[in-house]
Each structure stands twice: as structure tokens, then as C-alpha cells.
Amino acid sequence: MIHILKMVAQRLALGVFILFVVSVIIFMAVELLPGDFVDAILGQAATEATVEAFRYQLGLDRPAYIRYFEWLGDIFQGDLGYSFRAQRPIDDLVLLRLYNTLFLAAYAAAIAVPIALLFGVLAAMYRNSFFDRTVNVVALIAISSPEFLAAYILIFVFAVQLGWFPTLAQVSIDMEFGERLRVLLLPAVTLTLVTMAHMMRMTRASIINLLSHPYIEMARLKGMSNRRIIVRHALPNAIAPIVNVVAINLAYMIVGVVVVEVVFVYPGLGQLLVDSVSNRDMPVVQIACLIFAVTYISLNLLADICSVLSNPRLLHPR
């Protein structure tokens, strides 16, 4: 038990260290701006005095490491800074959009994970059959297509031709839950298609990987049915890699959301990030990147810890 706690603690420490380094990189981005940040924002016409005042307001007259810790401290206290372009606190911009993005990602995950696992197990059960091959080719095509292709095909068929769903995912706070689900179905399905294929292939691969083990052969020799072998003997042992894949794909989903949000003009964090990059609104880009990176790293860390915890050999070390 001590052993496994130590391993988990090690992973956690590494994760925290990586988060620290990443936050430093994101912060340093401002320092690396060619020329002066202030010139870029205020333009050439700014007078000497406005430039000085702005520098003072930003605190650019103090050393970088002090500003870094202030920046981080403020974020921990819920003060995300001030957007140059929108001229208002970033909190106002980010919080609702973060909720929207997480809602969309969770919605997509709720569709993608069960279907992917089911198809993965079925493909492993009937491997090399017509079903398996079809699923495999479709998965390969889904993995290698850009997100916007799936999105536009869905829009064309279900929104333009059939008119079942709106082409744009416009939501408001006072929208009913059911209505929100309906409006968001197309973006959620798009995200699902992109991540499901990967999850399914990995589920199939990890089950098939187990099938060469002696205890499976034993079960087979006992005359057990193929279905029972897979569901009772292989699946429980494949849970570790499957949980790992699910967590990694959720991390991927958080990032994949950027393109999907832009396609559907959904007011989420990804859309805000892309707009801020075009406007070069650095403080907003930093916060949005930080949120995406932290979510991504945490989910990967979670995947890592799950795979440690689910390995029974580590629970009883010799």
C-alpha cells in the first residue's frame, strides 16, 4: 500500500511540476514579444506619457519573476486580469464561456464513451469479420478527416436539408436544458465522431492484446463461449488501458473543441481563444491557454494515476 501511494505521489509531484513549467512558459510569452508589448497595443501614434502610464499600469517596470508570482497569485484568487481589446475584466468573458465549453465536452463524452466501448468490444469479439473490417475502415477515415468536414456534412444534412437542428449553436443562460441539448446535438456529435474512432480502436486493440494470454487459452480449452471469454475474462483485465484511453481522449476533446466551436459559432472558450489570437489580445490568450493546458495536463495525469491504481500487481508488491 505504501508502495502504491508513493508511486501516485510521484506522479502527482511530476504533474504539479509540469503545470508550473507550463504556466511559466505561458507567462513568458509576453516577455518574448518582439519589440515592446505596449507599442504593439497602443500603436505608433502613442505619446511618451501614455506609453509610460500604460507600462506602469501593467507593471512592466518591475522584474519579470515578481510579476509572474503576482499573476499566478491573482489567478488563484480569482482575478484573471484585464482584456485589452474588450476593456473589461477577463473573468466576465471567461467564466460563462468556460461553462459552455465544459458543457459541450461533457455532452460529447456522454455520447462517445459508451458507444466507443460497445463498438470496441463488439469488434474484438467478432474480429476479422465483415463488421470488424467495416468499423475499422470507418474509424480510420474518421481519424484522418478534419473536424470541420464532419461538422459541415452534419450541418448540411440535418440542419439545411432536413431542418431538424439549427445551423448555429446559439445558447443563452436562461435556455431550458432540453432545448440546450437539442441545439448542441450537432456539435456534440461532431466531437464524438472525431474521438470515438480512436477510443474504439484502442479498446479493440487492448482486448485483442489480452487474447494471446494463457488464461484465455485455458478458458477456450474448457469450452467456454467466445462471448463469455471476452466479457468475463478479457474485459476486466482491459479496464486499465481502456480507462487510460478514455481519459486521454477527453483531454483531446477539450482541445478539439476549438475548431468545432468556431464552425458552430458557439460562445465557448475555444472561440474566445481564436478571436483573441487574431486580435493579439495577449492577457486573454494567456488565460485561455492556461485553462486548456491545465485541463489537458490534469486529465492526462488522471489517466496515468488510474493506470497505476488499476494494476493489481502494484497493490501487493513482493
Added chain:
Amino acid sequence: MHALLDNTWKVLRTAPPTALFGLLVIITILLAGLFAPWLAPYGETQVVGPPSLPVGDDEFFFGTDEIGRDMFSRIIYGARNTVGIAFLTTALAFSLGAVLGLLAAVKGRWVDQVLGRLVDILMAIPPLIFALLILTITGTSIMNMVLVIAVLDSTRVFRITRASAMNIGVMEFVEAARLRGEGLWWIIRHEILPNITAPLAAEFGLRFCFVFLFISALSFLGLGIQPPTADWGSMVRQSSNLLAFGQLNPLVPALCIALLTVSVNFVVDWFLYRTSGLKD
């Protein structure tokens, strides 16, 4: 020359239909890109007709875009621009990643440690997010995009090159070369590289797909290849409004992107199958 043709024919005959389809598509797109000025009926940025004609128009087969440029010509020029830039980026990422990976594997010790940790950190941040952060600083231009993606993607190449080179590096014949007093580059070039060519070639195909999709996504977001240059990703975005009127225009460049990546994947799959010696 005859023997070569004969050999190629023999190999191709064993290829599965998916791989043949992939090869056909790749060759077509390469030819289209190479001979774009001769193949395209109109110029890259030439306004030739009324705007927003639908796909299947009598005169303009793929329709025209929102300011009346011929979509078909722009798709052909896009094959040159988008695929060319993606290829250049992949080549750059590959040279960087492979050289550093080989160096880390052969030198070991602190070189390996420093490069390994650096790559760990670069890989911890999602590539799209990292690219957006850097592009905010440097501003969006083709040059910046190519460099950023090449560096980010080289981390993956580094990992796989290092891992495969490590496996070869511990073998007796490398040990023997070392004891003979051969230099570092000699060992890399004569002993290690020939033995890891196959996995690296397959990886090149997969990396190309990744880079190509990455560039298309950035261009689609308006942060990559900028108009008026014909590029498949930005063409999708520019004509996306037409979809609401039941026109298929934006789907054409999007399908071209998918067609190329799927084809490369098919060919890589077949290549891996052949070189891994798995023969049922």
C-alpha cells in the same frame, strides 16, 4: 529499367485495394500540384464569373467562391500550396526530430536527459494551444506557422527515432563498430540509420497527415495560410456561408483534405504490414 518496372508491378499486385486507391489519390494530387498552372483552367486569384455559383455549374464544375473565383482552379492551386507547405513542414520537423533523436540515443547520458525532459514538457501542452500562443506573439505568417509546427511536431519524431535507435544501438554490430573506433556520425549513418529506415518512413507518412490536418485547421481558423493564396483549409471557411443556402461548395476542399489524409493512412498501413513481415 525494365526489371525495375517489373518489380514495381509485382509489389503493386499484392497491394490491397485500399492501398492502391491511396496511391492513386496521392499521385493525382502530386501531379495536380506540380502542374497546377497548366492544369487549372483559370488563374489562382482570377475573378472569372458571378460569385457563389453552386457545385455542378455547367461552366465552373466546382462552382465559384464568394467573390467569383473558379473553385476548381483554386483546388488545383491549393494542392500546390497546402500540400507543398505541409510537406516542407514535415520535412523540417523530421530532420530536426530525427537528428536530435539519433543524437540522444547514441550519446546518451546528459544529452539524452536534457533533450528528453525538454520534449516531455513540449508534449505536455496540447499542440494546437501551444501553436496559438506562439502565433499570438510572432503574428500570423506562413513562415512562423511552418517553424512553430515543425518544432512542435519534431517532439514526436524525436521520441520514435530515439526509441528505435536505442534498440539498434545495443546490438553487437554497433558495439563492434564502436570498438573499432568509428566516429559518432559514421555509426549513425552506416549502422543505425539503415536499420530504422522502415519505421521512420512509416512515421513520416503519419506525421505528414498530422501536420497537414494541423495546417488546415489553423488556416480554417484564419490563423494559417492567408487569402488570397489558394489553400484548402481557408477555402472551407470562406465559402462556409454558402452551406446555409444548400450549396455544397465548402465540402469540396474539406473532402480533398480528408481524401489525401485517408489515402496516406491507407498506404502507410500497407507499408507497415509489408515491412513488419506479418504475413498471416
